[in-house]
Amino acid sequence: MGFRKDFLWGGATAANQCEGGYQEGGRGLANVDVIPTGSERRAIITGKRKMTSFEEGYYYPAQEGIDMYHQFKSDIALFGEMGFKTYRLSIAWSRIFPQGDELEPNEAGLQFYEDLFKECHKYGIEPLVTITHFDCPMHLIIKYGGWRNREMIVFYERLCRVLFNRYKGLVKYWLTFNEINMILHAPFLGAGIYFEEGENEEQVKYQAAHHELVASALATKIAHEVDPNNQVGCMLAAASYYPYSCNPADVWEGKNKDRGNYFFIDVQSRGAYPAYALKRLEREGIHLEMSEEDQALLKQHTVDFISFSYYASRVATADESLLAKTAGNLFPTVKNPYLEASEWGWQIDPLGLRITMNDLYDRYQKPLFIVENGLGAVDTPNEQGEIIDDYRIDYLAAHIGAMRDAVELDGVDLLGYTSWGCIDLVSAGTGEMKKRYGFIYVDRDNQGNGTLKRSKKKSFDWYKKVIATNGEDL
Numbered sequence: 001m002g003f004r005k006d007f008l009w010g011g012a013t014a015a016n017q018c019e020g021g022y023q024e025g026g027r028g029l030a031n032v033d034v035i036p037t038g039s040e041r042r043a044i045i046t047g048k049r050k051m052t053s054f055e056e057g058y059y060y061p062a063q064e065g066i067d068m069y070h071q072f073k074s075d076i077a078l079f080g081e082m083g084f085k086t087y088r089l090s091i092a093w094s095r096i097f098p099q100g101d102e103l104e105p106n107e108a109g110l111q112f113y114e115d116l117f118k119e120c121h122k123y124g125i126e127p128l129v130t131i132t133h134f135d136c137p138m139h140l141i142i143k144y145g146g147w148r149n150r151e152m153i154v155f156y157e158r159l160c161r162v163l164f165n166r167y168k169g170l171v172k173y174w175l176t177f178n179e180i181n182m183i184l185h186a187p188f189l190g191a192g193i194y195f196e197e198g199e200n201e202e203q204v205k206y207q208a209a210h211h212e213l214v215a216s217a218l219a220t221k222i223a224h225e226v227d228p229n230n231q232v233g234c235m236l237a238a239a240s241y242y243p244y245s246c247n248p249a250d251v252w253e254g255k256n257k258d259r260g261n262y263f264f265i266d267v268q269s270r271g272a273y274p275a276y277a278l279k280r281l282e283r284e285g286i287h288l289e290m291s292e293e294d295q296a297l298l299k300q301h302t303v304d305f306i307s308f309s310y311y312a313s314r315v316a317t318a319d320e321s322l323l324a325k326t327a328g329n330l331f332p333t334v335k336n337p338y339l340e341a342s343e344w345g346w347q348i349d350p351l352g353l354r355i356t357m358n359d360l361y362d363r364y365q366k367p368l369f370i371v372e373n374g375l376g377a378v379d380t381p382n383e384q385g386e387i388i389d390d391y392r393i394d395y396l397a398a399h400i401g402a403m404r405d406a407v408e409l410d411g412v413d414l415l416g417y418t419s420w421g422c423i424d425l426v427s428a429g430t431g432e433m434k435k436r437y438g439f440i441y442v443d444r445d446n447q448g449n450g451t452l453k454r455s456k457k458k459s460f461d462w463y464k465k466v467i468a469t470n471g472e473d474l
């Protein structure tokens, strides 16, 4: 009973939030490099405020990240010490193709990830690779407009071919696009899109989403051709919506909000646009350029497993005035009176994870993989310099417990669990260092000061024990 014997315990990071070294090894400039911290960050990541290169007076945290580009060996050693079976990381596209549209890849970038994967295998850690995690070469944005342009499929396909061939035998688990549904909420971050004055933003976003969906199917096809052992997953920013009340209008709103997210996975996993999505697009006057070849590709090359992130549950209401009270979150939600929230207003809900897992498993009947979960919190070292992060342990224990219930009591097939930001890194939402998720503390502050020294938090040994007991001892 409990988790499968080969359950993949581990942690997750993304290149732009930890690597740094943004000008090293021939790497080109990417969207993430030019997104600063501060009050304009939200407008920039949502594509409302154009930022295509550095402007004075801003701090750009992704440039240095936590310097993992140089420190990956010792960081992976720490993951090995915790007993990780897997490590989820992402490829910085502009390390492999600095501009994005070259014909030949950059060897130094390829070598960097080869070294990193080999380092993982030294500790018996299976890499789980996100091909793009909020990452797009800046040149592709300036010249082509990012994913709004169909040409992107060609460049992404080239990237995938290079990766699958080069890392054959070293990597078997792949995710095509991180949180693909985030393209609707953070289009510059997710897909390198900013908007021109007066254009139909919904039209642009859904067409770009279509390009990503086709690219994802193509990647799945190529991955299987290059190596039949490859396992390809989609990746959803998940969390089922609760209706604010039993008013049918709230229930209906919740259902439609869920569909707004599921639609991506319906395409990636079931192989076709669902009727409700096509009708909705038609109703909203959104016309998708979609060929018959696209549809055939989507149909034939569905994903092998469903991966997702889960941090907090969401509440839907038909009463928009309640939504106005939303706390810091890209997904508009209502305060749930039954739940506590993190300092960033993310509503903590372990049972919500079990509910979400059941919803996804009922819907797709494919293995699930939880590739992000965790508590973003401020960690303050005590007088001895230690971080006693019981709040993080409580959060993770409750969520892993709920996940175990979904497996043991509900029969959900779960491949693994990688907690988010296993080592402290730059926050995607805020660009800050102070929103920390790690088992490993990194000495760095919001302005980029600090020694970058790593130290173990209390949760480090706790997670080690969780892995050693295959999730029995929480």
Ligand code: BGP
Residues within 6 Å of the ligand: 014, 017, 178, 179, 237, 309, 372, 376, 420, 426, 427, 428, 429, 430, 435
């Ligand atoms: C997800 C992203 C991650 C990560 C996480 C936590 O949306 O895939 O990149 O950062 O959320 O969010 P934040 O960093 O804003 O706390």
